[in-house]
Amino acid sequence: MDLSSTCKLSRLFGCFFTPLTCKCCVALVTIALFFRAIFLHSFSGYGVIKSNNLRLILSPSLHLESHEGIRGDKFLEVPQIVWGLNNQKIAFARACLTARMLNRTLLMPSLSASLFYKEIDLLHPISFDQVFQYERFNSLCNRFVRLGRYSDLGNQTRKYDLRKGSGRKWTVERDLEQLKQSSRGPIDKYQVISMAGKNPFLWHDHWPVKDYARVFECLVLVDEIAKEADKVVSKIRRIGRKLRSKTNFGAEGSSLSHAPYVAIHMRVEIDWMIHCKKLEQRSRISQICCSKQEIMERVGNIVGLGSTAIVYLAVADSLLNDSSILDGWKRGLVPFEKKKLGVDGIYKKHSYLIQSAIDYEVCSRADIFVGNSFSTFSSLIVLERTQRVIRRGITSSCGIDVRWPSYAYNIPGESNGPQKWMTNMSDSNLKAISYGSNAISC
Ligand SMILES: *[C@@H]1O[C@H](CO)[C@@H](O)[C@H](O)[C@H]1NC(C)=O
Ligand SMILES: *[C@@H]1O[C@H](CO)[C@@H](O)[C@H](O)[C@H]1NC(C)=O
Numbered sequence: 460m461d462l463s464s465t466c467k468l469s470r471l472f473g474c475f476f477t478p479l480t481c482k483c484c485v486a487l488v489t490i491a492l493f494f495r496a497i498f499l500h501s502f503s504g505y506g507v508i509k510s511n512n513l514r515l516i517l518s519p520s521l522h523l524e525s526h527e528g529i530r531g532d533k534f535l536e537v538p539q540i541v542w543g544l545n546n547q548k549i550a551f552a553r554a555c556l557t558a559r560m561l562n563r564t565l566l567m568p569s570l571s572a573s574l575f576y577k578e579i580d581l582l583h584p585i586s587f588d589q590v591f592q593y594e595r596f597n598s599l600c601n602r603f604v605r606l607g608r609y610s611d612l613g614n615q616t617r618k619y620d621l622r623k624g625s626g627r628k629w630t631v632e633r634d635l636e637q638l639k640q641s642s643r644g645p646i647d648k649y650q651v652i653s654m655a656g657k658n659p660f661l662w663h664d665h666w667p668v669k670d671y672a673r674v675f676e677c678l679v680l681v682d683e684i685a686k687e688a689d690k691v692v693s694k695i696r697r698i699g700r701k702l703r704s705k706t707n708f709g710a711e712g713s714s715l716s717h718a719p720y721v722a723i724h725m726r727v728e729i730d731w732m733i734h735c736k737k738l739e740q741r742s743r744i745s746q747i748c749c750s751k752q753e754i755m756e757r758v759g760n761i762v763g764l765g766s767t768a769i770v771y772l773a774v775a776d777s778l779l780n781d782s783s784i785l786d787g788w789k790r791g792l793v794p795f796e797k798k799k800l801g802v803d804g805i806y807k808k809h810s811y812l813i814q815s816a817i818d819y820e821v822c823s824r825a826d827i828f829v830g831n832s833f834s835t836f837s838s839l840i841v842l843e844r845t846q847r848v849i850r851r852g853i854t855s856s857c858g859i860d861v862r863w864p865s866y867a868y869n870i871p872g873e874s875n876g877p878q879k880w881m882t883n884m885s886d887s888n889l890k891a892i893s894y895g896s897n898a899i900s901c
């Protein structure tokens with residue numbers, strides 16, 4: 460913290476120091492902190508009384524800290540967030556990071572309950588806090604990014620309209636320069652900066668993977684949706700347990716309590732096949748599309764997969780009546796989709812966005828996940844699983860056996876299986892790891 464901001468903050472609790480006394484104030488606080496540490500360590504017997512007294516003296520400095528982080532009196536407004544769940548998550552994170560760069564609170568944006576490009580007239584706005592926990596988000600992301608409500612705004616709000624450019628000439632540099640200009644000078648005086656222009660998913664990306672990951676970590680589903688995902692996962696595990704007890708009767712006592720399952724984000728529907736063929740031509744990469752047979756074969760060759768496993772197929776609804784996705788799996792792999800599992804009723808109650816959110820959870824919690832490295836949905840799942848592995852102190856899960864391994868079925872790996880997949884958390888932008896890429900860092 461620099462001196463001038465210390466002085467600004469000291470004014471907050473009512474003392475108007477000159478820079479010189481301000482310096483003394485900092486020194487005093489430092490000395491007090493030093494003595495507090497000594498007291499707490501060497502006189503633990505008296506700790507309660509001493510530390511209580513000291514906390515009284517020090518309370519302004521604790522108060523002082525809570526004013527760091529993101530300003531709560533300046534706001535950023537963004538347009539409604541659209542497209543699929545994971546594009547919406549990325550757009551949301553991008554809006555948060557833009558707000559962070561401007562040191563502003565992001566006004567809670569609307570998400571879209573339906574898929575934008577299929578039903579343009581039916582955008583169905585859904586408030587962020589109907590999908591993710593608002594308070595939880597702010598407490599988990601405290602000091603990093605901050606969400607606010609429209610009711611936090613004063614009555615006489617002055618808004619500045621910030622128009623984003625588009626097209627070829629609107630380069631990453633120009634975009635960044637515009638943001639920098641908006642973070643200071645006359646524009647910064649406005650209480651609200653309102654961004655207009657193409658949907659935020661198309662904005663330029665200025666942030667490293669770690670920053671995105673930090674925002675994603677703060678997204679926790681509301682209880683109502685989380686419970687639906689729990690129902691699906693426990694159904695899968697229940698069937699898995701039955702299966703195990705039939706086939707491995709009495710063999711491995713401990714494994715009976717835990718029935719592992721493999722989740723496959725299987726993209727073989729017509730829309731995707733057309734899209735991926737085009738993508739292959741444009742990018743001159745031949746490993747984007749993958750047929751049903753190739754997926755089945757590669758998954759069957761995963762090293763270390765037990766003799767029996769339940770396989771949950773996260774597929775588009777258009778494939779639910781296509782029994783061929785359930786046939787042809789290697790012996791021991793028992794495939795289910797939501798219809799065969801008997802959970803389609805749970806999904807049907809909800810909008811497109813919530814259905815994806817449930818499927819996302821089911822894939823994310825699977826013991827083994829297999830996806831397509833060119834899919835945003837798969838990529839964000841692997842990102843989350845990678846973070847979970849890293850939190851357990853493992854920095855690379857490529858070569859070794861770890862919990863929650865992930866694989867990319869569109870890239871051949873050892874023994875004709877799918878390639879192990881882990882997110883490169885030190886990449887400088889999200890595009891490199893999430894779409895338009897087969898870099899899977901293993
Ligand atoms: C935002 O502004 C506050 C007050 O000026 C400052 O203390 C804080 O460090 C800034 N935060 C960021 C992320 O720049
Ligand atoms: C803000 O406006 C509302 C209604 O327009 C009014 O009821 C309220 O008193 C106003 N608040 C302030 C602080 O002016």
Ligand SMILES: *[C@@H]1O[C@H](CO)[C@@H](O)[C@H](O)[C@H]1NC(C)=O
Pocket residue numbers: 776777778779780
């Ligand atoms: C699947 O088939 C059933 C009846 O056989 C039909 O009612 C349903 O609409 C079909 N679903 C899809 C997605 O084609």
Ligand SMILES: *[C@@H]1O[C@H](CO)[C@@H](O)[C@H](O)[C@H]1NC(C)=O
Pocket residue numbers: 883884885886887900901
């Ligand atoms: C991860 O990304 C960084 C930055 O782009 C790069 O230097 C590094 O080689 C990558 N690591 C792997 C394993 O791909």
